[in-house]
Amino acid sequence: MTATDTAQVTPGGDAPPTRLTPRLKLVLVILLAAQFMLAVDFSILNVALPVIGEGLGFELSDLQWIATSFALCAAGFTLLFGRIADLFGRRLFLGGLVVLGAASLLGGLATSPELLVVARVFQGLATAAVTPAGLSLLTTSFPEGPLREKALGLNGALMSAGFTTGAVLGGILTDLLSWRWAFFINVPVALLVLVAAVVVIKESRPDERPKLDLPGAVSVTLGLLAVVFGLTQAGEHGWGSPAALLSLAAGVLLLLVFYAVERKAKAPLVPIGVLSRRTVAWGNIAGLIAFLTETSLVFLMTLYLQKVLGFSPLAAGLSFGVLGIGTVVGGTIAPRVIGRIGTRSTLILGGVVQTVATAALIGLGDDRSWMWLLLIGTFVGGVGNMLVIVGFMVTATTGLPDHEQGLATGLATMTQQVGITMGTPIMSAVATAAITGAGAAGVLGGLKVAIAVNAAIVLAGTLAAALFLRKPAPATTPASM
Structure with missing residues (x-):
């Protein structure tokens, strides 16, 4: 990218710009649209899994591979592709979008379990490529300070909102049209983002290509x-x-x-010096805990809504719209909070808010009159969780040169993917071990134990940030976009 397009500091040492140029606005919209689409893919099939199994003849024991094949590739290859993003950022981003669109079309047209799993594998690979490449383009397009904090805040909000939107959208598409539209919807979006990116986003390869x-x-x-x-x-x-x-x-x-x-x-691939940076190491630990706990809490609340309160999958998905609103609010205010109190304090504040909101859900009862507590708890927890996520993204990508931003964002993306993947099995195992009976009361007891463990993990992460991130990033005053 050119100096103008990337909004870097001028050679004379002038301060970086604090307002978006028209081109940077287009770059931001394109990159955020791609990240939102990828986040939706993480959860859009969750509600539809039983329907897909019946439609394509999946054995019940094999149904997990629809999600597992995606998660394996999305998490397993993200660090490799994150480093490749340092070499071919724009090309990797564009190529990943092509693969995503083609894989989504294949998934929508699949006539056998094998074809569907192949489609999910390539969707996972595309996610592992596009996510760090898009984040790398985002961090190299916006200088450290207010613009990057706001861009990362919006990105974090849309990523979490996308995860929630996927659950809602999957239920709507499956009920009103077909599960195949959970795949087809990616095709036009990927095509639009691809065409716009070719025109707007400039080449980002370094002058000297390091060895892989x-x-x-x-x-x-x-x-x-x-x-x-x-x-x-x-x-x-x-x-x-x-x-x-x-x-x-x-x-x-x-x-x-x-x-x-x-x-x-x-x-x-990952210089030990980068891993030894306190901001990178502890920032990623905070992010891992944030993604692990909030996504697994969605799983626990899905069980509560369906197994204890008797909601349909669609109604349960719609209930998480409040959580989605909370994440958008959190992502919107996070840059301002960082500007006032710094990233370390923002991580701690967000962790405390999320801990309290999650712990409050231990009070849920076995009838629908307790929906008010669930809605308030998930909304407030979503705000706190997003403060942590944006704080983690800013912390983990601060103080690194542009040629290492793909690596930093690859690490951050890996943290995100692994956290999302880890959360559900951990909380599922805790809840299952604690369930005392087959009825709603037994399920609720197990869920409360898992909720308490979830809150304890958030608290542990918050204490770790307070203890080990002793040097807060300098606060900046965000300007309006």
């Missing part, structure tokens, strides 16, 4: 695939499952191999 660390890429990708697969197996078959334990052990071993490789590599 192949041993590091192979070890981290296989390690992440093994960890994510192990987590999904744990969610399906329990934490004592041999498949889960072996996969998790293999994943940890491969990630240790990756660390050893990176220490000696001349051109490492």
Whole structure:
């Protein structure tokens, strides 16, 4: 990108611009539209899974692969593609959109379980490519300070809103049209974003192309695939499952191999110096906890709404619209909060708000008169969660040069994908172990234990941010867009 397009500091040392140019506004809209679409894909099929199984002849035990195949690729390949985004940011972004559109068309036209799983694999690969490439373009297009904070705030809000929208939209499309439209809807959106991106977004390749660390890429990708697969197996078959334990052990071993490789590599995939930065390390830990807890809370509340209160899948999905509003509010105000109190304090404030709101849900009862508590708790928790997410994104990408932004956003994206993938199996295992009976009262008891664990994890993450992020990022005063 040119200096004008990327809004970088001028050679004379002038302060970076604090208002968006017309081109930057278009860049922002295009990148946010892509990220929103990808977030929707994470949850749009959740409500439709039973219908898809009946329509294509999936065995009940194989139904999980519709979600697992996507999650494996989206989380497993994101760090590799994040590094590739440093080399071919724009080209990777455009290529990923092409693959996403084609895979979505294939999924919508699928006539067998095998074809559908193949489509989901390529959707996951496209997500692993487009998400870090889009974030890399976003952070290199906007300088550190108010513009980047606002751009990341909007991005975080739309990502969380997209996850919630996917649950609602999946139910609507499945009930009114067909589950196939959960795939088809991506095709025109991907095409529009692709055409606009070709015209508006400039080439972002570096002048000197660094070498790709192949041993590091192979070890981290296989390690992440093994960890994510192990987590999904744990969610399906329990934490004592041999498949889960072996996969998790293999994943940890491969990630240790990756660390050893990176220490000696001349051109490492992830420079150890980057990982040793306190902002990168603890920022990503805070983000991992934020995504793990809020997405798994959606799972717990879905069980509450359907298994305890007796809501239909569509009604349960619509109930999360309030959570979506909370995330949008949180993403909107997060840049202003960061501007006033700094990123560290924003992470802590958001964590405290989310902890209190989540803990309040322990008081839910077994009849629909308690819906007010669920709606208020999820709204407030969504606001707090988004303060953490935006704070994490700003923290984890601050203080790094443009040529490492793809790496930083790749790490952040990996954190997001792994957190989303980890949350449901962990909370599912906790809730299942604590359920005391088959009736609504037994289910509710198990859910309350899982909610308490969820709140405790948020609190632990908040305390960690308070203890280890001792040097807050300098506060800036955001300007209006």
